[in-house]
Amino acid sequence: GAVVSQHPSRVICKSGTSVKIECRSLDFQATTMFWYRQFPKQSLMLMATSNEGSKATYEQGVEKDKFLINHASLTLSTLTVTSAHPEDSSFYICSAIEVPEAFFGQGTRLTVV
Amino acid sequence: DAKTTQPPSMDCAEGRAANLPCNHSTISGNEYVYWYRQIHSQGPQYIIHGLKNNETNEMASLIITEDRKSSTLILPHATLRDTAVYYCIVRYSSASKIIFGSGTRLSIRP
Numbered sequence: 001g002a003v004v005s006q007h008p009s010r011v012i013c014k015s016g017t018s019v020k021i022e023c024r025s026l027d028f029q030a031t032t033m034f035w036y037r038q039f040p041k042q043s044l045m046l047m048a049t050s051n052e053g054s055k056a057t058y059e060q061g062v063e064k065d066k067f068l069i070n071h072a073s074l075t076l077s078t079l080t081v082t083s084a085h086p087e088d089s090s091f092y093i094c095s096a097i098e099v100p101e102a103f104f105g106q107g108t109r110l111t112v113v
Numbered sequence: 114d115a116k117t118t119q120p121p122s123m124d125c126a127e128g129r130a131a132n133l134p135c136n137h138s139t140i141s142g143n144e145y146v147y148w149y150r151q152i153h154s155q156g157p158q159y160i161i162h163g164l165k166n167n168e169t170n171e172m173a174s175l176i177i178t179e180d181r182k183s184s185t186l187i188l189p190h191a192t193l194r195d196t197a198v199y200y201c202i203v204r205y206s207s208a209s210k211i212i213f214g215s216g217t218r219l220s221i222r223p
Binding site for chain 1: 119143145147149152154155156157158159197200210211212213215216
């Protein structure tokens, strides 16, 4: 089946720095990708929809200036957490759809110290 | 998208069938029922989906009631590797975004 690759799988950064997470669809083209955040023992929360060649659509309450999304090609979307703080520590997951299924990356565990 | 209701947790003996229920009483006629699961610290994995008819694949079976207000995911012979959180989701189309509810945490006991 289709594969979505997410990198890095784990990252530790210092407060105030920025972190970039990559999401790639390996064997299909994805005009739309989705970014989720998941806190321990909670469900996945949709942050934004990433659209190739246009601006991302953010869910209510998600700061677009803090979570920068770029979808420059049909196989790559990136999420940059800017000026990271400890409360941004979470599990970030991307998803891409190859109809009719949605495929998910393996997730990125971000720890901000 | 219609909301779903699932029990927060269930357990099942290894080798037995695991039957996971889901209520989606406000589902509309063109909404699909999808099931995903998430094993600890991994991304969700697609299991199965359906519109009206029952569906079966190599992983599971999906039984949708005639009024489409509820469904059941069946794992025919549960193994320890089936321990995960299972999410039942309804979506207008296969290309639309996926909104996750709280899911059912399934534990398989040896």
